[in-house]
Structures are given as C-alpha cells and as structure tokens.
Amino acid sequence: MSRPNIVLQLNIITMDSNYKKRTQKDYSLSLKLQIVQEIEQGLLTPMQATNKYGIQARSTVRTWLKKYGNFDYQYSIQQGMSKTPEQRILELEQQVKLLEKQKNRAEYLADRADKKAILFDMMIDYAEKEFNIPIRKKQEPK
Numbered sequence: 001m002s003r004p005n006i007v008l009q010l011n012i013i014t015m016d017s018n019y020k021k022r023t024q025k026d027y028s029l030s031l032k033l034q035i036v037q038e039i040e041q042g043l044l045t046p047m048q049a050t051n052k053y054g055i056q057a058r059s060t061v062r063t064w065l066k067k068y069g070n071f072d073y074q075y076s077i078q079q080g081m082s083k084t085p086e087q088r089i090l091e092l093e094q095q096v097k098l099l100e101k102q103k104n105r106a107e108y109l110a111d112r113a114d115k116k117a118i119l120f121d122m123m124i125d126y127a128e129k130e131f132n133i134p135i136r137k138k139q140e141p142k
Contacts, residue, residue, distance in 0.1 A: 027055075035061065036068045
C-alpha cells in the first residue's frame with residue numbers, strides 16, 4: 001500500500017504595520033474592573049466586551065471575571081440544557097456546603113480576633129503592671 005501525501009498549506013495573513021499584540025498587562029486595572037462590572041450588571045456579554053474594548057480573546061475577559069468578579073467560579077455549573085430536579089438538588093447542596101464553609105471560616109476568624117484582643121489586653125495589663133506606666137488613655141465622658 002502506498003501512503004497518501006499530505007500537503008500543508010499555510011495561509012499568510014498580511015497584518016497592518018501598526019498592529020501590536022496586547023497582553024493582559026497592557027490593560028489598566030480600572031479598565032479591567034469597569035469591564036467586569038459591566039458584565040456582572042448584565043450590560044455586556046464577555047463577547048460584546050471583547051469587541052467593544054478591542055480585547056483579543058474571551059479567555060482574557062473570563063480571567064478577569066474570575067480574578068475581580070463577585071461570582072464564585074469554583075462552584076459554577078455550566079448553563080445549557082434545563083436541569084433536572086436531581087441536578088438542581090445537587091447544585092443547591094453544593095451551594096449549602098459552600099455557605100457552611102464560608103460561615104465556619106467567618107466564625108473561626110471572629111473567634112481568633114476575640115482571642116487576639118484578649119491576649120493584647122493581657123499584654124497591656126502586664127506591661128502597665130511591670131513597668132508601672134499607664135499605657136491606656138483614660139477617656140473622660142463629654
């Protein structure tokens with residue numbers, strides 16, 4: 001058997017001499033935040049934003065949405081076909097787990113802040129007693 005010859009043709013596209021490939025670093029933070037805000041408010045889609053602002057790829061806008069947006073993309077589920085009740089239940093269970101995780105984190109941080117305040121208060125008491133100097137300001141009622 002003979003092998004078929006495969007010929008690759010490259011189409012050469014002539015580019016404007018003023019064309020410069022842009023990177024994410026070329027866009028200012030304020031522009032990125034403005035684009036993310038417009039998309040999250042529903043004024044633009046990511047595709048419309050790329051066209052309006054001359055951004056090369058939608059992935060750039062998606063990166064900004066993940067980095068600067070308010071939506072938690074880690075737990076996002078792709079939209080498409082309508083969801084069955086079982087899928088909706090799983091999605092809601094996932095949201096409950098996320099909210100429980102966030103609540104536990106907030107409680108941990110609050111508890112830690114309380115302990116830290118108590119510890120600092122004890123340190124100030126000890127320093128005042130040890131060095132016999134008033135560290136806390138005495139505030140008089142007005």
